[in-house]
Amino acid sequence: MFEIQPMDAQTYRQQTRRSTLIIALTFVALAMVLSTAAVAMFGEPGGDNLRFNIGGVFAAVLLMAALMRKVFWTQEWMAPAVYSWQLKRSLMSVTNVMHHVTAAVEAGDPTAMKLLRFYHLGLNQMHQLDGNSSDHGQLAREMEQHKVRMEALGLDTEQTQLDPVWLEAVKR
Structure with a gap:
C-alpha cells in the first residue's frame, strides 16, 4: 500500500538533482572504463574499434541497470527519487x-x-x-x-x- 508522504519541494528537487548527477557520473565512468577495456582486449591498434566502444557502452547500460536495482535503489540519497517513482506508478495505476x-x-x-x-x-x-x-x-x-x-x-x-x-x- 503506497502512502503519500509530506515532502518539501525545494529539498526534493535538490536531492533528486544530486542523485541524478551521481547516477550520470557513474554511468559515464563505467562506459569509459568498459569501452576502453573492450578496445584494449579485443581491438586493433589504429583499426576500426567502434563496435568495441559500443559494446562497452552497452555493457555499462546493463551494469547500471543491475546497480540501480541491487545497490542504488536502497540508498538514502536515492529515497526522494524512489518515492517519486512510486508516487508516479501509483498515480498511473489510477489513471x-x-x-x-x-x-x-x-x-x-x-x-x-x-x-x-x-x-x-x-x-x-x-x-x-x-x-x-x-x-x-x-x-x-x-x-x-x-x-x-x-x-x-x-x-x-x-x-x-x-x-x-x-x-x-x-x-x-
Missing part, C-alpha cells in the same frame, strides 16, 4: 482505470470517491514536487469540488493511502 473511477464517482460509489481523492492529492503533490504549476488552477478547482462532495457524504477527505483493493473494486 489506467480512470474511466471506471469517474463513472463510479458519478454513481456515488464511496470507494471510487476515495480513490479519486487519493489521485487528486497525489497529483497535486507531484505537481508541487516537479514545480509544475501550469495545470494547478484546474486541479485545485476539481479537488475542492470533489472534497465538498465527499464531506457532504461524510467521507474522510484525507486519503493519503492507495489501497490496491480499491482499484479492483472500481474495475468491477
Whole structure:
C-alpha cells in the first residue's frame, strides 16, 4: 500500500538533482572504463574499434541497470527519487482505470470517491514536487469540488493511502 508522504519541494528537487548527477557520473565512468577495456582486449591498434566502444557502452547500460536495482535503489540519497517513482506508478495505476473511477464517482460509489481523492492529492503533490504549476488552477478547482462532495457524504477527505483493493473494486 503506497502512502503519500509530506515532502518539501525545494529539498526534493535538490536531492533528486544530486542523485541524478551521481547516477550520470557513474554511468559515464563505467562506459569509459568498459569501452576502453573492450578496445584494449579485443581491438586493433589504429583499426576500426567502434563496435568495441559500443559494446562497452552497452555493457555499462546493463551494469547500471543491475546497480540501480541491487545497490542504488536502497540508498538514502536515492529515497526522494524512489518515492517519486512510486508516487508516479501509483498515480498511473489510477489513471489506467480512470474511466471506471469517474463513472463510479458519478454513481456515488464511496470507494471510487476515495480513490479519486487519493489521485487528486497525489497529483497535486507531484505537481508541487516537479514545480509544475501550469495545470494547478484546474486541479485545485476539481479537488475542492470533489472534497465538498465527499464531506457532504461524510467521507474522510484525507486519503493519503492507495489501497490496491480499491482499484479492483472500481474495475468491477
